[in-house]
Every structure is written in C-alpha cells, then in structure tokens.
Amino acid sequence: MKKLNSVIEPPHYFSWHENIVNSKHTGESKTALQEISVNVGLRYTVLKNNVSNKTIQSITINEEMQENSQYLLDCYKNKSKKTKAIFEKIKSVQSSERTLSFCPYCGVTLPNTHDHYLPAEIFPEFSVHPLNLVPCCSNCNSSKGMRWLEGGRRLFLHFYSDEVSSNQYLHVQLHQRPDALGIGAKFYISENVPQDLSADEWELVRSHYTKLLLIDRYNKEVNSEISSIFDVCRSHLASGGPDVASFLNNYSANEAGIYGVNYWRVVLMRELANSAEFIDKVEESAH
Numbered sequence: 001m002k003k004l005n006s007v008i009e010p011p012h013y014f015s016w017h018e019n020i021v022n023s024k025h026t027g028e029s030k031t032a033l034q035e036i037s038v039n040v041g042l043r044y045t046v047l048k049n050n051v052s053n054k055t056i057q058s059i060t061i062n063e064e065m066q067e068n069s070q071y072l073l074d075c076y077k078n079k080s081k082k083t084k085a086i087f088e089k090i091k092s093v094q095s096s097e098r099t100l101s102f103c104p105y106c107g108v109t110l111p112n113t114h115d116h117y118l119p120a121e122i123f124p125e126f127s128v129h130p131l132n133l134v135p136c137c138s139n140c141n142s143s144k145g146m147r148w149l150e151g152g153r154r155l156f157l158h159f160y161s162d163e164v165s166s167n168q169y170l171h172v173q174l175h176q177r178p179d180a181l182g183i184g185a186k187f188y189i190s191e192n193v194p195q196d197l198s199a200d201e202w203e204l205v206r207s208h209y210t211k212l213l214l215i216d217r218y219n220k221e222v223n224s225e226i227s228s229i230f231d232v233c234r235s236h237l238a239s240g241g242p243d244v245a246s247f248l249n250n251y252s253a254n255e256a257g258i259y260g261v262n263y264w265r266v267v268l269m270r271e272l273a274n275s276a277e278f279i280d281k282v283e284e285s286a287h
C-alpha cells in the first residue's frame with residue numbers, strides 16, 4: 001500500500017470540470033451547470049485547500065450543489081471524452097506504469113472503476129474533481145459505498161494525501177496445512193503504532209483495513225498466491241538461477257518499490273524467503 005501521485009495544477013482543477021461543461025450540447029443540463037459555475041469553482045478550491053491542509057473531514061455539504069445533483073453527476077456518468085481525459089491524466093502522473101496494476105485500496109485486483117472519495121451522492125460537485133477520483137476495484141468501490149465519515153473521523157485512506165507508513169505493519173504467519181504444498185498462512189496487522197505515523201494516522205490506516213475487510217481478502221487469496229510464488233521459484237531454480245531466498249528477496253524489494261512495504265504480496269514473499277521449509281520444498285521439486 002503506497003501513496004499515489006495526484007494530478008497537480010496548472011491547469012486549474014476546475015478547468016477539467018469546465019471542459020466537460022463546454023463540450024456539452026446546448027440544453028437544460030449545460031444551462032444549469034453554467035449558472036452555478038462560479039460556485040462550483042469555489043467548491044473546487046475548498047476541496048483543494050482541505051486536501052492540502054489535511055482537513056478533508058471538515059468539508060460540509062452544500063445545498064445548492066445538492067439541488068443540482070443530477071447535472072453535476074452527469075459530468076461523471078456520461079463518461080464523455082473530456083471525462084476520460086481526467087482518468088488518463090490520473091494514470092499518467094503515477095511513478096510507474098505498474099502502479100495501477102492493482103487497486104490502491106486493497107492491492108488485490110485491477111482498479112477498473114473510480115471511487116469518489118467524497119461520495120458523489122453527497123458531494124455531486126466533486127464528481128470529476130481530480131483529487132476526488134481514486135482508481136479503485138469494483139469490490140472496494142461497492143464495499144466503501146457512501147461511507148466516508150463516522151463521528152467526525154474519516155474511515156478510509158485518501159491515497160493522494162494520507163500518510164501510509166514506510167514501516168512494515170502488515171505481517172503474515174506461515175503454518176502447516178494438509179495439502180500438496182503443505183504451507184498455509186494468515187495475515188495480521190501489528191498492534192503498535194508505526195514510528196512514522198501519529199496515533200490518528202494509524203487509526204485511519206487500521207480503519208481502512210477493517211472497513212474493507214482486507215485481512216479476510218488476503219487470507220482468501222493467500223493459498224493460491226503461495227502456489228504461484230512456489231511455481232515461479234521452481235522455474236527460477238530449474239532454469240539455473242541462484243538461490244531461492246535471494247531471488248525472492250530481490251523480487252519482493254522490487255515490488256516494494258512500486259507498491260510499498262505493506263503490499264500483501266511483498267509481505268508474503270519476504271516471509272517465504274525466510275522459511276527454510278518453503279525453500280526446501282522448492283529445491284526438492286526443482287531437482
């Protein structure tokens with residue numbers, strides 16, 4: 001799990017919205033959007049400032065925007081060329097082509113949707129704000145739904161602004177399992193606050209994992225992932241590669257550079273690299 005690069009200005013964030021409105025055919029929707037244009041622009045600045053001041057939770061609902069909800073939401077739902085240009089821009093500013101191979105929220109599957117961090121039903125004016133659109137898998141998107149705040153505290157990480165820690169807090173414990181490979185595993189999150197996070201930041205990270213049931217999802221995927229890592233290691237040895245532990249450590253270090261040290265596959269590879277039992281099994285099967 002790693003922070004994403006955010007789209008930066010210039011051009012002004014509001015110009016992405018304006019481009020969509022300008023490209024619309026003349027009609028009720030375009031007229032309504034033009035009438036509220038100045039106030040939508042002001043709301044864009046509110047979101048930008050709150051993101052940079054790390055006070056997203058203080059953004060309040062705006063009645064005028066809610067009254068124009070259908071027009072504002074159409075800017076996103078119609079998926080016009082100008083809307084898709086925002087998606088492309090978000091992709092293009094990431095540090096690696098591979099960054100968005102996995103959903104930033106979970107790291108399990110392809111992010112084939114965009115989450116409105118501030119739910120579009122509540123904040124329709126931010127439906128195409130580049131800081132409110134987070135590439136996301138449909139599983140996380142539907143699981144998050146309209147939830148974002150509880151008792152004044154945010155429930156999910158905002159990957160453009162929140163700190164996610166560069167210390168390892170996600171761990172996995174290997175255990176014996178009665179099947180062909182014989183190795184199973186269970187993920188868990190450390191009880192201690194990572195050194196580089198405040199208590200509040202840590203609570204947000206924990207909430208993110210809990211609300212999206214991430215540990216359960218990793219545990220469901222882990223057996224097939226161990227088999228897949230096993231096969232890769234066996235091919236590596238069979239083709240004359242050097243020892244499995246260094247291979248896995250190098251591989252996981254590379255993946256950690258892209259997805260962070262708390263990416264569940266990185267955590268698993270590191271643990272397997274340290275398991276004499278796993279290494280023995282790979283070596284036996286390769287010879």
Ligand SMILES: [Zn+2]
Pocket residue numbers: 103104105106107108109136137138139140141
């Ligand atoms: Zn996801």
